[in-house]
Amino acid sequence: MFKRMFVVLSLLIVASMILPACATGGTGGGTIKVGLLAPLSGQVPTFGQSTKEGAELAVKEWNAKGGIRGKKIDLIVADSQCSPDPAVNAANKLIDQDGVKFIVGEVCSSASIPVAEIVNPKGVVQISPTSTNPSVTVDTNGATRPYTFRACFIDPFQGLVMAKFATDKGYKTAFIMFDQGNDYVRGLAEAFEKSFVELGGTIVGKESYTTTDTDFSAILTKVAESNAEVLWLPDYYNIVNLVGAQAKDKGVTAVMMGGDGWDSSDLDVKAADGGFYSNHYDPGDTRPIVQQWLKTYGEAYKDAQGNPKVPDALATLAYDATNLMLAAIDKAGTEDTAKVAEAMAAIKWDAVSGTITFDAQHNPIKAAAVISVSGGKKTFIDSVAP
Ligand code: PHE
Numbered sequence: 001m002f003k004r005m006f007v008v009l010s011l012l013i014v015a016s017m018i019l020p021a022c023a024t025g026g027t028g029g030g031t032i033k034v035g036l037l038a039p040l041s042g043q044v045p046t047f048g049q050s051t052k053e054g055a056e057l058a059v060k061e062w063n064a065k066g067g068i069r070g071k072k073i074d075l076i077v078a079d080s081q082c083s084p085d086p087a088v089n090a091a092n093k094l095i096d097q098d099g100v101k102f103i104v105g106e107v108c109s110s111a112s113i114p115v116a117e118i119v120n121p122k123g124v125v126q127i128s129p130t131s132t133n134p135s136v137t138v139d140t141n142g143a144t145r146p147y148t149f150r151a152c153f154i155d156p157f158q159g160l161v162m163a164k165f166a167t168d169k170g171y172k173t174a175f176i177m178f179d180q181g182n183d184y185v186r187g188l189a190e191a192f193e194k195s196f197v198e199l200g201g202t203i204v205g206k207e208s209y210t211t212t213d214t215d216f217s218a219i220l221t222k223v224a225e226s227n228a229e230v231l232w233l234p235d236y237y238n239i240v241n242l243v244g245a246q247a248k249d250k251g252v253t254a255v256m257m258g259g260d261g262w263d264s265s266d267l268d269v270k271a272a273d274g275g276f277y278s279n280h281y282d283p284g285d286t287r288p289i290v291q292q293w294l295k296t297y298g299e300a301y302k303d304a305q306g307n308p309k310v311p312d313a314l315a316t317l318a319y320d321a322t323n324l325m326l327a328a329i330d331k332a333g334t335e336d337t338a339k340v341a342e343a344m345a346a347i348k349w350d351a352v353s354g355t356i357t358f359d360a361q362h363n364p365i366k367a368a369a370v371i372s373v374s375g376g377k378k379t380f381i382d383s384v385a386p
Pocket of ligand 1: 047107108109110130131132133184260261262263313314
């Protein structure tokens with residue numbers, strides 16, 4: 001009787017020692033929650049859909065390998081709409097209600113910047129797959145945000161690549177159109193202007209519009225009158241579709257050029273015909289990791305005709321960013337977010353979009369692809385390394 005009580009008591013003591021260890025990150029059971037901020041609704045839903053597909057595939061692969069330290073990865077997706085307030089609300093919900101300590105997102109710079117402002121004081125690790133504005137990872141004092149990273153190059157580089165491309169084609173004059181209220185668009189407009197002028201080009205006109213504008217005829221009349229050789233339009237595909245169609249009606253002859261925001265299965269290839277844009281990867285890249293990714297993605301997702309879908313840059317970078325986050329959690333050996341951020345800062349990861357190591361501002365150094373839109377097709381033209 002006495003002996004039995006002793007056994008029960010010792011079992012209880014042992015159990016009380018083991019259970020909390022499990023709950024705080026031992027090797028058995030439990031999940032690691034990762035939040036994904038994706039613009040599933042709003043102006044640019046293809047960005048959200050692709051991002052979700054890319055992130056889900058990365059999580060599926062980690063879980064198939066057994067997760068991290070025996071814990072499965074639980075991806076919690078929140079609709080952040082490519083917009084500051086919805087993104088901040090979605091991030092707060094992930095952190096405060098779902099208990100998430102790791103966030104992949106947002107896609108759009110003007111959503112990622114305010115999210116970076118709230119996650120850093122809370123010590124939540126953030127990696128944006130695709131936000132290219134410098135202020136995502138650097139605060140207003142120029143200090144690197146300790147918990148924020150990105151998996152893509154930044155706009156000063158992207159602007160330089162396209163300014164150089166335009167100059168190499170012999171173009172000397174450009175007209176710039178930009179959305180004043182969008183951090184990404186405004187930043188990429190400035191980046192192109194700076195590089196184009198440095199390379200000897202002249203900006204013959206510059207006009208801004210607002211996010212809700214749909215009629216660009218007044219600006220496009222000025223573009224036509226300016227005789228600019230290049231129309232620099234660094235906005236997202238929804239605006240490119242509108243401006244491109246209206247420019248053709250107005251008899252604008254300038255060659256339209258832009259950045260990664262053009263990348264969408266919903267880019268109107270007729271409206272953008274004759275244009276060029278920079279992007280993060282090229283599906284024609286022969287590296288085995290790219291070819292394996294095309295296969296994995298094509299098997300998982302089909303288009304409306306039932307054909308394998310080709311991953312766009314959003315899907316690819318979401319896959320890379322999610323892998324980076326999980327690799328950092330794995331490498332840190334703990335879910336302590338300060339340690340995970342430290343592990344991320346020092347990581348070297350072979351990503352589909354190129355090998356990633358971070359500089360002091362938490363930006364990877366990567367090449368850009370230049371794509372042409374012509375005859376209803378998007379064609380890879382060149383890869384430009386920094
Ligand atoms: N770079 C864009 C931004 O910062 C987002 C984007 C990336 C859109 C890649 C399309 C493709 O807002």
